[in-house]
Amino acid sequence: MNTSLSDFTVTLTLEPHHQAEQFRQHQTSPQKAKQVYLNTLAIYATRFYLECLGYEPDLSASDGLNPVQQMLLGTSALAVKDYGQLECCPVVGGEMEFAIAPELHQDRIGYVAVHIDDSLRTATLLGFVTKAADRVSLSQLQPMETLSGLLTPSLxxxxxxxxxxxxxxxxxxxxxxxxxxxxxxxxxxxxxxxxxxxxxxxxxxxxxxxxxxxxxxxxxxxxxxxxxxxxxxxxxxxxxxxxxxxxxxxxxxxxxxxxxxxxxxxxxxxxxxxxxxxxxxxxxxxxxxxxxxxxxxxxxxx
Known part of the structure; x- marks a missing residue:
């Protein structure tokens, strides 16, 4: 794991892959199954980052870890205790933007872009935005180190x-x-x-x-x-x-x-x-x- 907050990379161990495989099996569409798998890995990486900074993710309240919400909304939301939910948006390959479904444009405190490498072994947190759009360019991202200005549960x-x-x-x-x-x-x-x-x-x-x-x-x-x-x-x-x-x-x-x-x-x-x-x-x-x-x-x- 790279501990630089401006380029935070997380090793994807067997734990997130096991959970992603469990969620994938709930899906009947191969395309939806792949998306849920990537979403789960993105959630794990964001969760790891937040825990390193001392924040407390609330897994039971996270829509992205709820099979029903995954099926209905395609969400990848991770709840942060005492604050709200962050949408963890996977980015793969050489993609320079990511999509946010219209039904996810509200009730989110932010949207984190997480690049997942082709081998699915590492995930890098690229940055975040607080305002939703159908498509968000990676050039619009705020650096991850400024996320603490948005999440201040101690205050x-x-x-x-x-x-x-x-x-x-x-x-x-x-x-x-x-x-x-x-x-x-x-x-x-x-x-x-x-x-x-x-x-x-x-x-x-x-x-x-x-x-x-x-x-x-x-x-x-x-x-x-x-x-x-x-x-x-x-x-x-x-x-x-x-x-x-x-x-x-x-x-x-x-x-x-x-x-x-x-x-x-x-x-x-x-x-x-x-x-x-x-x-x-x-x-x-x-x-x-x-x-x-x-x-x-x-x-x-x-």
């Missing part, structure tokens, strides 16, 4: 494994964790406003209680449909404790689909933090709360 107390579908809220459907605003009584909720009509009637809003560094914090998200192609997102954060002021230096960030910060606000002994932006259907973003050395991320798709 993340809580993170949604999936993505909250905001379109569901418009149909009065929401996960139990996201409650109506009257579930958390606080004057700060009155700040949700339609700036055109100065009313709250067209605002669809939900809130969630979050514990961060022993503080109770309420994250509230309001939706204001502007047209078929644009939705205004209003975000508020306020105290969920008896005291009305937020802890000093609590930071709220909006991250794009590539986990790059595009907006941020910070509490300075204020009652609430507020941000507002406009998004398009299908657009993904995250809301990140950070206080001291702890952070919480919630992922959404419009």
């Amino acid at each position: 993340v107390q809580q993170a949604s494994e999936g993505i909250t579908q905001l379109n569901d809220w418009l149909q009065d459907l929401a996960d139990d964790a996201w409650q109506t605003l009257d579930s958390f009584v606080n004057p700060a909720t009155l700040a949700f406003r339609n700036q055109t009509t100065e009313s709250t009637e067209s605002i669809i809003a939900r809130s969630k209680r979050i514990s961060l560094n022993e503080y109770d914090i309420i994250l509230a998200v309001g939706l204001l449909p502007l047209s078929e192609s644009q939705t205004e997102i209003q975000v508020q954060v306020y105290s969920g404790q008896a005291q009305t002021y937020l802890p000093t230096q609590l930071k709220l960030s909006v991250l794009d689909a590539d986990n790059q910060e595009v907006m941020q606000a910070e509490s300075r002994a204020t009652e609430a933090i507020q941000l507002k932006f406009i998004g398009n259907p299908g657009e993904q973003f995250s809301l990140k709360l950070a206080l001291g050395n702890a952070s919480v991320a919630e992922r959404f798709v419009i």
Whole structure:
């Protein structure tokens, strides 16, 4: 094994080949059987890499190690405990790109490209992307050593494994964790406003209680449909404790689909933090709360 993080190569021992052969036998199509075999080897190599860096893969929660999910989705996902699933995409021969099936474009924290040599004896982790596309060029990959910037379980107390579908809220459907605003009584909720009509009637809003560094914090998200192609997102954060002021230096960030910060606000002994932006259907973003050395991320798709 090469221990250089920029060119991390894993020896494929009998263990991953034995597991790959077991999964292969569940497939009736020779082409699908070959793909499942390669997927399993790619998962093993990624798992080995993560374990070397101190991360904890969750094999029981990995779709790529579930025969049913393999058959239905053709997935090669490896779950990372407390964070989400990485899709491990095998690359063979002289291929300069790899495909990501449309059904795998969501609910993944990233996509790792793993080159498997012709002898199936070694696998090299080439890099990763955080944004899915039908086909991804190897030239678009971020280096593996920067993956630790995406996976920071030591600092993340809580993170949604999936993505909250905001379109569901418009149909009065929401996960139990996201409650109506009257579930958390606080004057700060009155700040949700339609700036055109100065009313709250067209605002669809939900809130969630979050514990961060022993503080109770309420994250509230309001939706204001502007047209078929644009939705205004209003975000508020306020105290969920008896005291009305937020802890000093609590930071709220909006991250794009590539986990790059595009907006941020910070509490300075204020009652609430507020941000507002406009998004398009299908657009993904995250809301990140950070206080001291702890952070919480919630992922959404419009």
